[in-house]
Every structure is written in C-alpha cells, then in structure tokens.
Amino acid sequence: MTEKTPVLSVRNLVVEIPTRHGILRPVDNVSYDIHAGEILGVVGESGAGKSMTGNAVVGLLDRPARITSGEILLSGQHIHTLKGEALRRLRGKMMGMIFQDPLTSLNPLLTVGDQLTETIQEHLKVGQTEARNRAIAALEEVGIPAARSRIDSYPHEFSGGMRQRVVIALALCAEPDLVIADEPTTALDVSVQAQIVALLKRLCREKGVAVMLVTHDMGVIAEAADRVAVMYAGRLAELGPVREVLTAAHHPYTAGLMASTPLASQGKERLRQIPGAMPRLGNLPDGCAFHPRCDYAQDRCRANPGPTLDTCDGRAACWFPLNTKQKDEVSA
C-alpha cells in the first residue's frame, strides 16, 4: 500500500493567523498521508487545529488564516498553490467535505434534489435527466429509503440522521477521491451515530475513497479508523495504526486521552481527566507543548527545539515515549 501514491499527502503544513499580539500557528508542521480506501482518524481537544487542517486541505480557510508553508498533494498533484477557480473545480469533484451539523449544512430553501443535481452538473458533463438519476442513485447509496419519491423533498422534511445521509450523498455525488468528515456524528443522536459511522466506513471501502475523519470520540476512531492522528496545540502528537495507538499509546497525551474516554476495551478502569488545559496558541510553552500537563516531563522536555515525529521515533512527538520497552530491548 505504501508504494502507491497516497490520495492525500500533507507535508509539513503550517497555517498561520496574524493577530495584533503576534502570529498564531493553529497548524504547525503537520504531515500525514491518506491512501485510497483508508480512514485516517484525527483526534484532539477542542482548538487543537483539527478543523483548521481539514479546511486548509480543501482551501477553505477563513481569513486571516492562511497556509504559510508546507505542501498538500492530491494524488501526487500540488494543490496548495491553486487559487480561486482552479481550486473550486477540484472541490466536490476531487475532494468532498462533510460538516458537523446536518441541520445547518443543507440549504433550507432548495430541495435535496436541486442541491444534488446542481453539484453533479457542476462537475460531471451530464444532462438534466441523467443528473437526476444519479442524484437518486446517490441517495439510495447512502440508505435513504424511497429515494425516488423523496428527492423533491426539502431538508426540513428529513430527520437529523437522514439529513446527515443526504449531506454524505452530496459530498460524494461527484465521486471525489478524498472526503474530509469534520465531526460528522457529533450533532447526532447517539442511536444514529453508529449508523453514520458504519455508512462512512462502507462507502470508503466500496468506493475506495480516502477519508479524513475528525472526531472527539475515541469510540468512533476505534470503530472506523485504520490509522489515527492525535493533535495537540496545532502539532501532531502521535500518528500510527489505530490498534497500536489505542492499545499501546506512545505519547503521554494519547495515553491521557485514552484514560479519559470510556472505551469498552478499558473495562472497569476509572476515568481520569488530564489535569490542566491545552495552552492557548498565543501562549505556547517552550519545548514540548504538553510538558506543563505531562507526568513524565523532564528538563529536556522544556528546552527548544521541542520533539517532533521526525526527531523522535516517527510515531510520537515525545522524547520519552511510553509502551516501547519491547522495542528498546530488541534494539539494545
């Protein structure tokens, strides 16, 4: 799998926001790949830069935030240099996006069919009838019952879960290779969350779409993701296969996140919050940004330059990674 060109390749991405109090870096030197048919989960506390990373990829950063360095490659093509019209043509066709709240993601005054056919006709050279047929097929694919009769309904005529299915259909109707789902289940009832996750997973496998799945929910990660990226204060804290990261976290922050989420695998262990809060962007500590909250912090952690994936073991940005005993013994 690694020999193939990844669908999305983010290289040393930096997003900056100039403010009166200096330049903030909501995304700081982030690199990751996503391959066809693979789901990359992205987790981290609120404000960690998850959405900012996704928005940077599709070129929808709100000003004054902007990409100041790094590269974004879509199937091997540089896209971070594209602007305006060229970028617009890629959106929807090459990369789709799914937002958090299906109640607000759909235009209330246009029928579901209008929104689908417009998107399809924007990107694919098809006529009105063909676009409509494709729209119906797209709705069927995401599990909307009686799609043919519901296509002319307005968004408010669907339930929350169904609306999120419509949103997914919209994101996928022009057959993009990459989908960025920014907390697609957060706003939904618990009972439908699992269905939506299962749907995303199925579509990813069947269509070979690369998915970036942003979430707060470790359960969703465990359920759907192949690999997981943990973000902290704009930086990658850990990146690795989901099973390994969840069962044997290398970064103390990941371990803390795991300990504070009720996962089935953890059985009866008591939940433990990480003490303190994530530092504000304008006020990051030197060295490892996590050190004020870290139980394992040592002098080296407070010195610049801080740890990065590259300068550490490639999986966690930590000078003293956890759960690596075996490896140490092997290499010794």
Add this chain to the structure above:
Amino acid sequence: MLAYIIRRVLQSILVLFVVGLVAFAMFRFVGDPVDNMLGQERTQADIERLREQLGLDQPFVVQYWRFLEQAAQGNFGLSYRQGRPVSEILLERLPATLELAFVSGLMALLGGIALGIFTAIRRSGISANIIMTASLIGVSLPTFLIGILLIYVFSVELGWLPSFGRGEVTRIGGWTTGFLTESGLKALILPAITLGLYQMTLIMRLVRTEMLEVLRMDYIRFARARGIREKSINFRHALKNTLVPVITITGLQLGSIIAFAIITETVFQWPGVGLLFINAIQFVDIPVMAAYLMLISVMFVGINLIVDMLYFAIDPRLRVDRTAGGH
C-alpha cells in the same frame, strides 16, 4: 396554513375596526359636525333636524356601527370644503399617489436589493464602501430636504425637470395616468426619487446585513466545499435565504411609502391624496381626513397580508402544516 391565514385576516379586520374608531372619533369630537355643516344663520330646529338626520341623537355604539357600515361602502359623506362626496374626491386623487408610490416603491425595491447584494458581495471593495457611506446620508437626510435639494439642482439650476405638478395626464376610464406623456414621466422622476430614496437605503442596508449573515451559514460553506460556483452561491443559495426576512420589512416599508407620500406631495405640489389630506387639515375638513385615514390603513393592512402570503410562497418550511410538536 389555512388557520394562520384566517387568523391574520381576523387580525387585519380588528386593526381596521380600531382605525375606524379613531376616524369616527374625529367626526364626533373634533368640532361639531352640525356647526360645520350649517352656516351662521341657523335655528335650533335646523340643528335638531340635522342631528336626527345624521343620527347624532343615537347611542355611541349605534353611531359607530352606522359609520363603519357607510365607510365599508366607501361612503364618507360630503367634504365640508368642496361639498362633494368624499369618495369621489379621493378617487380622483388616488391615481396620482398610487403611480408615484408604485414607481418609487419599485425603485426602492430593485435598487435596494441590487445595491444590497453588491455591497455584501464586495464587502471590502472601495465602491461598496462609498455606497455604504452615501446610504448613511440618504437615511439621515429628511425627505423634504432631499426634495428641495433635488428641485434646486435639477429644476432651478439645470432646468431639466419640472419642480411641481404631475405634468400632462391621460385619462383612461376613471384613472388618470402620467405614464403616457413625456411631461408626465418627467414630472414623476424627482418626486419618485425623493419618496423612494429613504426606503431604498433602508432596503439596501437590510439586504446587505442579511446577505452577510447568510453567507456565513454552514450551508453556504458546504456549497463552496462542493465546488458550486460563486454566481450560484450568491444568487441562488444565498439570495433566496436573504429575501425571506427581507420581505416582511420591505413590505412594511412599501406600505409606509404611501403614508410618507404626504411630505413629498407637499414639496412637489403633487395632486395626490397626501396633498389632499394636508389641505383638508388646514380647513378641518373632517370627512376627508377620516376617509384618508381609513384608506391608508386599508392599504397598510392589505399590503401586510400580501407580504405574509409571499412569505409562505418563498419558505417551504412554513408551507407544511405542523402536526406534531411546537413551532
């Protein structure tokens, strides 16, 4: 939906009843109608007879009811000043006011929406900012001052457009129109601008605010993320949503154009109902004043109703009957 419409119609009727009460109270308590109608040489018998004739000896409620009955048939009695039926005088004057209101309303609506969209889309552009600043002046200058300024520039200094009157009018049935002659059209320009400018700036600022609000919505962001082109985002996805809240206020604004017409008609000596009303006040011509009041309120209420219906036509969420849950 039907229940809603019925409720609105009932509300409208209630409003008309209240306005009717005010109009009636004017008849009853502002000056003595008998005094007004009989000259200096009158006998007590004359007064009694007229009182009876006019039903002034009846209880208040009966009088009020009779007044409403008459008003509903368009019968407001005779003008004290001209001695002719008020309805006849009003009908004569109405076309002038309606044509003026129509033109300035159209101008305010089209101009306001177009400029509102423009200033919203080009939020940080120079021309948008110039328009916004200019609109502040438009909102803060009183109508009569705008009218006088326009007269000064275009009539007195440049001599392009007439400063008063309606120009030549053509009679079609009971309607007189200024649309068909050059002088009639020319005469419309300055009053229409004077009357419509304020409404136009209001509508423009309203459309701009709403549009900016809508452009921040998730569904616009999602449409962008799907690669929908800007033109469609602005004029299809955003504009429709902008118009929903704009329609209500705009409708009310258009209603008030007819009321505001009083000032414009006075400045330009425009022979409409507004000018008629001003003249009626000078002569305490109560029947004319009362009839004008009723006419204006019927129009207001009617426009309001139409606006509500439009609301339904645009927003599908209101069209379904809510069966379960609140609203």
